[in-house]
Amino acid sequence: MQTQLIKRIATFLGGHIDSFLLTSTLLLVIVGLMTLYSASEQNITRVTGQLANVGVAFAVMWIAANIPPHILKNFAVPVYGLGIALLVAVDLVGEIINGAQRWLNVGVTRIQPSELMKIAVPMMLAWYFDRYEATLRIKHFVVGAAILLVPIGFIAKQPDLGTAILILASGFYVIFLAGLSWKVLLTLFAAGCGSLPVLWSFLHDYQKRRILTLIDPTEDPLGAGYHTIQSTIAVGSGGVSGKGWLNGTQTHLDFLPERTTDFIFAVYSEEFGLVGNGVLLCLFLLVIGRGLLVAAQAPSLFARLLAGSIALSFFTYAFVNMGMVSGILPVVGVPLPLISYGGTALVTLFLGFGILMSIRTNRKLVQT
């Protein structure tokens, strides 16, 4: 009877948990905590704070994992609608912090609606394409593009180019996986390239500077180029095996800016070197690969599209961040997923993983 109870508890707790995904994300979280310990000058309260964030994120993951995909589908429209409403609210009464209007004060805390859209937009798109699954035509892709571009317009206006690009990517993945024809894709790509000069003129000065800095960081070594120069120095000086945990000089002598958040990869890379970077890439690949597998075996179009988008978005975060820190992409405010300090991003990520787990564990229950 006791074993019966334990079994039931285990089923309740772990029934919808994908242990492969859980293990690989957990490994990344541990790497993140270690790096954070070093980056924060061995500030243990910073680490326990992040650990608390991990706890909250795990709870969110568990809840998401226990919501079956067909139920989740019902949330798509209301959540998207709420997200748009919040974005409008931010635009009207949002708080301006560091020159960007991204936050909404809701009494107890500040929330950043753009974070919610990271999940809401692909979910909405997946819902939409699922709904017209049998009759999917080009006009549906036009509507899909509108669903995607409205929130992105608001977010880019805040301005928060990093998040806008990430949401654009997550939405694009849904559209791509839904089967938009290659002809249209190539046409869009060509049009996109053609409109770059126009987009350029819409960019803020600091954004232009960041992109120019990428081409020649030494042009403005104390201004926009400083981050890139110092982080590239950190990465390069790490060498093959790194300087060793807690021994990064760029980190500990305060040369690295934002070293617990957006630039934490420089800390990791300086201390663990090329070998460590290889290990980290492998861990990321495990998570992404698992996500893609979940998508491939998902029971419904909604689940397939959502899972694929979540997996590829996760890849995008990691790629953009590491590319930025190692000096091949411009500086945009994108944290390294599961490694950077910060609760909101962690919760969003694990919400995504929870959804993946739900799709994984429900793959036989619902027939397509």
Next chain:
Amino acid sequence: MSRRVEIRNPEVELSRFRTRLGIAGVVVVGLFGVLLTRFFYVQVMQHNYYHALAENNRISIVPVVPNRGLIVDRNGVVLAHNYAAYTLEITPSKVVDLEAAINDLTAVVEIAPKDRKRFKRLMEESKSFESLPIRTRLSEEEVAKFAANRYRFPGIEINARLFRQYPNGEHAAHSVGYIGRISDKDLVQIEARGDTANYRGTDHIGKFGLEEFYERELHGITGFERVEVDSGGRAVRSLARQPPVSGNNLILALDLRLQEVAEKIFGSYRGALVALEPKTGGVLALVSRPSFDPNLFVDGIDPQNWDALNTNPDKPLNNRALQGQYPPGSTFKPFMALAALELGKRSPSYTIADPGYFMLPGVSHRWRDWKAGGHGMVDLHKSIVISCDTYYYGLANDLGIDAIHDFVSQLGFGSKTGIDIKGEQPGVLPNQAWKLKRYKQKWFAGDTISVGIGQGYNLATPLQLAVGTGVIAANGAVYQPHLVRQIEDSRTKALMSVAPEPVRVLDFKRENVQRVKAAMVDVTRPGGTAGRAGAGAQYLFGGKTGTAQVIAMKQGEKYDEKKVAERHRDHALFVAFAPADDPRIALGILVENGGHGGSTAAPIARKLLDFYLLGRLPESMQPEEDDADAAD
């Protein structure tokens, strides 16, 4: 057709989806490959480059300032040394409201108006990013008090620094000199001699006296420390250290005790005294009165003291011993006498009948002897002993100005002696070429006459008088006078002697020199012009009195000391050497507006010789009269 609802085949859709997923997977792996390639490029191929950049970021080279060499007198008494003290320093560029910050500071550490003024002066002379002292020599209590309030004063901090101190204050100030903060002008000079690296971290430099002249010996070699710094430039820890090499020590020929006695017996007179060793050229004492306290200059002098020193009519900053140029007066006569003997213009027995004046053929002007009516029959010996002017008027005329110049210049007159202090004046030893160049006029025979008694165009520094007297005392050996006897290497403790060999040895006939010296000895004995000053001496010494006019007397006008303003009174001079048979000291003394050489300057020499040769302190310095006023 277009209206027809197209039902898609789920199997085909799923396989298409999986194809696209596969493509995405390939792109993911490909882009991670790009990242890995980038990591490989930066971390392996470019590793050395970035490693060097990280080290550059991390490591800073900090200069370690060497201890400045000490200056000690011949007996090891310290004249200049260093001590560590706390200073309160402000970096003006880091302080927003300087005035307010200093006002707030007063509540924590006492800051006198004098400190403020000095700080203002320093600020004008320095760059705003330099750390400038507003208070020096903080007590432990003040340091603690400031440390507790430190957070309130960004840009203000306490530093432990080495300070220069001159423990003897005014004594020998003109010789020792002082250091001061490095000015822009100093920086140009440092750069010109390629010493910029060695002065990194140094903020003081020798400005005057020996401190200035021996700057390169005293400074030492700056060490370096490799320290790890954070991005704010703060040192985190030391990695390696190349210790500095302290400056070399200067061991002077100067005897501080003798110097103090000399200054004391000078009393309130202005003037100068140089005492040197005839057989080495070492300067035993170098007095210039009045003097000043060199300690005032070390941390930057405050405007009040600076004005006081500059506007003082007595000009205490002038080193009269080598910058003051005075007519040598009768002290010039022994050199003339030696010239006469050496050049064969006079024999010892040659005698004149002195009427009390001298006339040139065809000129109505009468060159008067100081004694109306003359000295009667005068030979060379007597001409020195009683200081007969007429004898030398005639002698000068017979020698001619160029011969006088050529002979006397060998003894050091008319050119710099080369003493180891800057600012020396060459004096004037005229000849025809000199007058042509200086006044664009030809030389007249009449010009020569007064040169014979050390007047006219003749000008000499007290140092030159001492050097010339020393040459006679040493029978013709000419030494370059030098305050520093030895330089002690700070590392090896090896001693290097300064100018130990004579510059030249003049080939005088021994009997000629002996004759002049014998006459000079009789000057200090009964019947000589310094007979009273020499009375009762337990040793024999040679000397020559001199009196130099400050204002020209009209023909026939009588000089009356009492009627003339103090500053227009004659200068009193005296040269001496002692003991007579084997001279160990030669003196040149000038007392400004002191009147007669025999009555004012010669007694100073006597008292000094009594101390130097017998160890007898002058009355004013004897222990039982400690409280008595110093004035003579």
